[in-house]
Amino acid sequence: MDVFEKDLVEAEKRIIISSPGIEQDRIERFIYVVKGRQEAGCKVTVITTDPENALYNSAGYGCSLINQLQSAGVQVVTREEVQEHFALIDDDLVWHGGMNLLGKEDAWDNLMRIKSAKVAEELLELSLIDD
Numbered sequence: 001m002d003v004f005e006k007d008l009v010e011a012e013k014r015i016i017i018s019s020p021g022i023e024q025d026r027i028e029r030f031i032y033v034v035k036g037r038q039e040a041g042c043k044v045t046v047i048t049t050d051p052e053n054a055l056y057n058s059a060g061y062g063c064s065l066i067n068q069l070q071s072a073g074v075q076v077v078t079r080e081e082v083q084e085h086f087a088l089i090d091d092d093l094v095w096h097g098g099m100n101l102l103g104k105e106d107a108w109d110n111l112m113r114i115k116s117a118k119v120a121e122e123l124l125e126l127s128l129i130d131d
């Protein structure tokens with residue numbers, strides 16, 4: 001996570017995180033880490049599962065986490081179901097794997113770091129995010 005946070009802090013244009021689940025402690029840390037980047041004009045987006053469809057938390061809890069993100073200036077995109085786990089930084093740095101970057105940790109969590117505009121573009125198409 002140290003390298004991932006370093007990449008977030010060095011973002012210049014945009015950060016997109018796809019995390020099916022979100023948790024309080026991870027949200028608080030994420031908001032803290034990206035605040036300086038936002039102040040420098042970096043656009044931050046989180047894609048997550050609609051709280052009404054979340055399996056592990058109540059809808060009210062999920063809505064409160066989304067409200068925290070939005071209050072911190074993070075654009076939140078909810079989908080009926082989110083399965084992809086990734087982060088895109090400046091359209092060419094990709095963190096991808098089976099880890100909820102803003103959610104619960106799991107023993108099977110894994111991530112790979114790839115510098116590829118093509119991979120980033122394909123993930124953007126998968127997530128249906130409009131530039």
